[in-house]
Amino acid sequence: MTDQEKEIAASAYEAFSAGQYDESLKHLDALQEVNKEDYKITMNRAVVEFYKSDQTTTGMLKQTLMAMKNQVHTSAEDVDGLDDVENNLLYYNQAIIHYHLRQYSEAISIGEKLYQFLEPFEEKFAQAVCFLLVDLYLLTFQPEKSLHLLAVLEKLSVQGSNKNGKGENNSSNKEGANQKAEFAAVIEAAKSKIHQYKVRAYIQMKSSKACKREIKSVMNTAGNSAPSLFLKSNFEYLRGNYRKAVKLLNSSNIAENVFTALLDFCKF
Numbered sequence: 001m002t003d004q005e006k007e008i009a010a011s012a013y014e015a016f017s018a019g020q021y022d023e024s025l026k027h028l029d030a031l032q033e034v035n036k037e038d039y040k041i042t043m044n045r046a047v048v049e050f051y052k053s054d055q056t057t058t059g060m061l062k063q064t065l066m067a068m069k070n071q072v073h074t075s076a077e078d079v080d081g082l083d084d085v086e087n088n089l090l091y092y093n094q095a096i097i098h099y100h101l102r103q104y105s106e107a108i109s110i111g112e113k114l115y116q117f118l119e120p121f122e123e124k125f126a127q128a129v130c131f132l133l134v135d136l137y138l139l140t141f142q143p144e145k146s147l148h149l150l151a152v153l154e155k156l157s158v159q160g161s162n163k164n165g166k167g168e169n170n171s172s173n174k175e176g177a178n179q180k181a182e183f184a185a186v187i188e189a190a191k192s193k194i195h196q197y198k199v200r201a202y203i204q205m206k207s208s209k210a211c212k213r214e215i216k217s218v219m220n221t222a223g224n225s226a227p228s229l230f231l232k233s234n235f236e237y238l239r240g241n242y243r244k245a246v247k248l249l250n251s252s253n254i255a256e257n258v259f260t261a262l263l264d265f266c267k268f
Helices: 003-017 021-034 039-052 058-071 085-100 104-115 123-139 143-166 173-204 208-222 226-238 242-251
Strands: none
Touching: 003 021, 003 039, 021 039, 039 058, 039 085, 058 085, 085 104, 085 123, 104 123, 123 143, 123 173, 143 173, 173 208, 173 226, 208 226, 226 242
């Protein structure tokens, strides 16, 4: 990829991250003109179009991803075809589509195969796959499996914190400090999500003691946010404190989408 292509790709990603979907599509169109054979551009266009439609064109996105899967000649059943990061991202997005369509068995099947290839890839992608599987296991009432993956996520967070603490980069002091701060925020957000998912798992297992411990961690990390209040309400319901559960629900915006899995934009 030339420097010009990298610059256009970076602009497309920045626009996508900022929610400027039309601008992102313009950059992707320009990139497609100079690189017509790269299927990642088509995938990113499909993802951007999906977000532009307020995530309403799920069927169309699924068809696009299926067509690209055939284009790269890989299959989720052929695990050797998943050892490439670009193919992994394609399948991750496909698993997300199954998730949103509530086709949980299909999503789990893909997610579990992706999980076998986490080690060579960056931590952000590994976390995304693990969190997706955790959510899927909880949606299919498999809390023990979710707790196992949460332990893996905790390990990844610790490793990430250690790397960040060492400050291994060749950037300027200011840029390095900004990267450290950004990375620290990502790690803290991951830790907060881990506590929230643990509460969901322990609620399913009806383990009040363990749940109480995690609820404290959730309130410390997420405060009185809608997700934390919603979880605390579930905890109080589990304990039989129904009035308190209702009070907590009334104090939170339960219309907010508490737990959601997101498609990923493939960086070039």
